[in-house]
Amino acid sequence: MTMATGRHAGASAQHTVEGTDPGLNVQTFEPDTAAALPPVLLIHGFASSVALNWEQSGWISALLAAGRRVIAVDLPGHGLSAAPEDVDSYSPSRIRADLLQIATDAGARPLAAGHPDSGLDLIGYSLGSRLAWEFGATQPALVRRLVLGGPSGRDPLAEFDLAAAQRFLADGTPIEDESTAALVTMALASPGSDMYALLSLVEAIKEEPFDAAEAVPRQPILIAAGEKDERAAGIEALQSLVPQAQVVLIPGRNHVNAVTARAFKQAAIDFLSQ
Amino acid sequence: MAEIPFPLPDLGEGLIEATVLEWLVAEGEQVERNQPLVEVETTKSALELPSPQSGKVLKVHGAPGDVIKVGEPLIVFEVPDDTAGIVGTVPSDEAPKRRRVRLNANLDED
Numbered sequence: 065m066t067m068a069t070g071r072h073a074g075a076s077a078q079h080t081v082e083g084t085d086p087g088l089n090v091q092t093f094e095p096d097t098a099a100a101l102p103p104v105l106l107i108h109g110f111a112s113s114v115a116l117n118w119e120q121s122g123w124i125s126a127l128l129a130a131g132r133r134v135i136a137v138d139l140p141g142h143g144l145s146a147a148p149e150d151v152d153s154y155s156p157s158r159i160r161a162d163l164l165q166i167a168t169d170a171g172a173r174p175l176a177a178g179h180p181d182s183g184l185d186l187i188g189y190s191l192g193s194r195l196a197w198e199f200g201a202t203q204p205a206l207v208r209r210l211v212l213g214g215p216s217g218r219d220p221l222a223e224f225d226l227a228a229a230q231r232f233l234a235d236g237t238p239i240e241d242e243s244t245a246a247l248v249t250m251a252l253a254s255p256g257s258d259m260y261a262l263l264s265l266v267e268a269i270k271e272e273p274f275d276a277a278e279a280v281p282r283q284p285i286l287i288a289a290g291e292k293d294e295r296a297a298g299i300e301a302l303q304s305l306v307p308q309a310q311v312v313l314i315p316g317r318n319h320v321n322a323v324t325a326r327a328f329k330q331a332a333i334d335f336l337s338q
Numbered sequence: 339m340a341e342i343p344f345p346l347p348d349l350g351e352g353l354i355e356a357t358v359l360e361w362l363v364a365e366g367e368q369v370e371r372n373q374p375l376v377e378v379e380t381t382k383s384a385l386e387l388p389s390p391q392s393g394k395v396l397k398v399h400g401a402p403g404d405v406i407k408v409g410e411p412l413i414v415f416e417v418p419d420d421t422a423g424i425v426g427t428v429p430s431d432e433a434p435k436r437r438r439v440r441l442n443a444n445l446d447e448d
Contacts, residue, residue: 112383122374122386253382255351316402321359324377324384 086153086162087146089114089138092170093124099131101337102183102208105167106136107199109190109214110221111251111262113143117189121324130333132185135170137163139191141261154261154268160199167206174205183208185336189323190214190295191221194274197302200281210285211332214319217298220247222273224266233259276305285309286335288328290317310335339416341396346378346412347387353380355407358400362386367395375413378406393417 091114104127108117114136118124127134138145140153152158167184175183184206188196193215200207225244231237232248239245251262285306289296291313303309312331314322322328346356356378363369363376372388376398379385393415400406 116383116385120383120385122377122388125372125374125388255382317359321377321379321384324359324379324386326360326362326374326377 084153086140086158087148088140088162088166089144090166090170091136093128093134093136095128095131095133097131098133098181099337100180101132102181102185103133103135103167103170103172104185104187104336105163105172106134107163107186107188107192107195108136108139108142109188109192110247110265111142111254111257112189113254114138115143116254117192117323123187123329126329126333130337132333132336133171135167135172137166139265141258141265147258147261149264151264151268151271154265156195156198156269156272156274158268160195160202163195163199164203164206172206175208185209185211187211187332187336188213188215190216190319194219197274197276197281198279200283200285201279204282207281207283209336209338210281210283211335212285212287212302213328213332214289214293214296214322215287215299215302216274216295217276217301219269219274220295221266221269224270226263226266226270229263229266276302280305282308284335284338286312286332288312288314288322288331290314290319290322290325292316292318293322295319340419342391342393342415342417343411344390344413344415345409346406348408349380349385351380351382353382353408355405356380358402358404358406359384360402361398363389363395363398365395365398369393369395387412391415391417 106118108114118136124134139159141147172184173182185208186196186200193212196210196212200210220243224247225241228239228241228244229248232239239248251257251259285308287299287309289299314325314327317325349356359377359379361376362374369389369392371392374386375389377384377386396416397414399411406412
C-alpha cells in the first residue's frame with residue numbers, strides 16, 4: 065500500500081480499529097422538551113472527564129434546559145472509560161473513528177435538508193477542540209456546527225517532554241519544561257487519573273500531532289477561550305484558517321476556570337441554536 | 339419566615355476550600371431548586387453548584403476571588419416556615435448514577 069506523503073508519513077502505523085471494543089464510557093442525556101436541533105457531542109480535554117468537564121461544570125444541565133440531546137464520551141484512559149495498554153488505542157485518529165461510531169449508534173444521522181434535527185453539533189474543550197476540529201473537517205456530511213473551547217493552534221501535548229515526565233514519576237527529578245510540568249501537575253491532580261494511560265495518550269499524540277491546516281472544518285465555528293488562557297495561545301493561527309469563525313473571549317478566565325463560565329455556555333447555546 | 343444557611347459542601351478528593359469565581363444569583367432573588375447558584379474553583383477543577391432548594395436568597399458569602407473553606411457559610415435562604423422542615427431532602431425523581439456535589443443544610447450547627 066502506498067502511503068500519502070505528508071507530515072504523518074514518517075510515523076505510519078497499523079491501527080486495529082475494527083473488531084476491538086475501545087471500552088469507552090458513553091452517556092446520553094435526553095431533554096424534557098426536545099428542540100428541533102441535532103444532538104450535541106461533548107469532547108472533554110486532557111486529564112479531564114465527562115464528570116469534570118461537562119457534568120459538574122453545569123454544561124449538561126444547561127444544554128438539556130436548552131432542549132438539546134447530549135452525547136458525552138470519556139476519552140480512553142479518562143473518567144469511567146477503559147485504559148487499554150496499547151498505545152494505538154489512544155491515537156487521535158482511532159479516537160475520532162470511535163466517536164463517529166458512538167455518535168451514529170446514539171442516533172446522529174447525516175445532515176438532510178428539511179430535517180432540522182439531522183446532523184451533529186460538537187463542543188470540544190482543549191484537546192477535545194483539536195479532536196472536534198479534525199472530526200468536523202473530515203465529517204462535513206454529518207457535523208453541522210462546532211464550538212471549540214480553549215483551543216490551541218500549537219499542540220502542547222505533541223511538545224510534551226515524555227522522558228522528563230517519566231523520570232519525574234520514577235524518582236521525582238524536576239521537569240524543566242514549564243508546559244510539561246504544568247500538564248503533569250494537572251494530570252496528577254485529576255481525580256482518578258491513570259497516569260500510565262495519560263502518558264500513552266501523549267505518546268500517541270506525538271505520532272499524530274495536531275496540524276490544523278491539514279484538514280480545515282468548513283462549518284460555522286465558535287471559538288471560545290478565557291482571556292487569560294495561557295494554553296489557547298495561537299488562536300489567531302486557527303482563525304486565519306477559518307475566517308468564518310466567531311471568537312468569544314471570556315474576561316478574567318484562564319484555561320481551567322473558563323470551563324464553567326456562564327458567558328461561554330450562553331454563547332455556545334445561542335450559537336448552536338441557530 | 340425561616341432562614342436556612344448552607345455551607346460550602348464537602349467537594350471530595352480531600353479538597354478543603356474553593357475560590358468563588360462568579361455568583362449566578364443575587365441577594366433578594368427567588369431561585370428554583372437545581373438552579374445554578376455559583377461557580378467555584380478548587381485546586382483540581384472549576385464547578386457549578388446547583389441550588390439545593392427553592393427560596394429567596396437572603397445572603398451570599400464571598401465575592402469573586404474570595405476563598406471559602408468547606409463547612410463555612412456559602413448562602414442563606416429565606417423560606418416560608420411551613421416548608422422549612424423539608425429542607426435538605428433529596429427529590430425522588432433524582433437518582434444520580436454517580437456522585438454529584440450538592441449543598442446540604444447545615445443542620446448540626448444550630
